[in-house]
Amino acid sequence: MNVVKLLEYLGDIIDTSSKVPLSNKVMVSKKEVLDIITKIMSELPEELKKSQWILNEKDKILNDAVKEADKLKRQEIETVKMQIDRHNVTLEAENKARSLVEEAKMEAREIKLSALQYVDDLLRQVDEQIEERQQEFNEKLQKEAQDLSVNVRNDFDSIKEIIKNNITELREVK
Template sequence: MKDVLELLEEIEEILETSAPVVLTTKVWVQPEEILDIIKDIRLQLPDEIQQARWIKDERQRILERTDAECQEKLADAKRQAEVLIENSDIVVQSKRRAAELMAVTEENCRQLKLRTYEYVDSILYNMQQKVDELNGVHFTDMFNKIETTFQDVGATLNANRAEIKELSYKTQMGRDEDM
C-alpha cells in the first residue's frame, strides 16, 4: 500500500497530464480516479496521523522528562549550594566561636596569673615580716651583745696596748726597776 505522500504525487501527476479545458486554466479529470486516490489517502491518514501523534506525544514526553530532569538537577544543585553555604556559615561561626573561646581563655589565664602573682607576693611579704620580726627580736639583741663584746674586747686590747706602751717607755728611759 502506498503512503500518503505517494498518493498525493499521483494526484499531481494526473492533474499535470490531464487535458486542459479550452480557454481556461482548468483540466479534465476522471472523477472516479481522483476519488479512489482520496479514498486511499483517507485510509492511510489514520496510520500516518497516529504515527505523527505518537511522535508528537513521544517528543512531548521526552521534553517533559528532560525538563523534569533539569528541574531535579537544578534543585539538587541548589541543595548542594545551600549545604555549601550552610557549611560555610558553620565554618565562619565555628571560627568566630573559637576566637571568642580563645579570648575568654586568654583572659582567664591572665587573671589566673595575676591572682598567682598576688598570692606569691603575699607569701613573700609575710615571710619578709617574719624575717624582720626575727631580726628585731633575736639578731638585734645578738648584734647588740656582739657589739658590746667587741667594744669590751677593744677596750681591753686598748688598755693592754697602753700598758705595753708605758712599759716600753719606761724601759727606754731606764726605769726597768718598776717592773
C-alpha cells in the first residue's frame, strides 16, 4: 500500500467513526490508527532510502573518478619518468589529470543536485498531498459541525415546543 492510500484509509476511518455527542470529536480504534501510522512510516523510508542510495552513488562515482584520476596520474608519472626530456608530454598529462578530476567533480555535483531535486520534489508532493487531505478533512469536519449544530437546534426547538404545549395543557386543566 502506498502512503497516499494509507492516508485516505486513515481519513475514511475518521469519517466513519462513532461521533461523540455534542462535540466535534470521534472515537477511533487506537490500535487500528497506530497500525496505519506504522505502515505509513514504513512506506516513507523506502522513498528516503532511494534518495540516500542516489547520494551514496554520487559519493561512489566521485570516489571512482578520483581513483581513476589517481590511476591516470600514476601512469602519467611513469610516462614522465621515461620521457623526462619531453616537457610538453608532462604538461599534457597534468592538464589531462586536472581535466579528469574537474569532470568527475562536475559529474558528482550534477548527481548530487539531481538527488537533492528528487528528494525536494518527493517531499513537496508528500506535503501537497498532506495539505489536500488536511483541507478535505477540515471541510468535512466543518460540514459535520454545522449539521450537528442544526440538529441540536432542531432538537431544542422540538423540546421547547413540547414544553409550551404541556404548559398550555396544564393551564387548560386548571
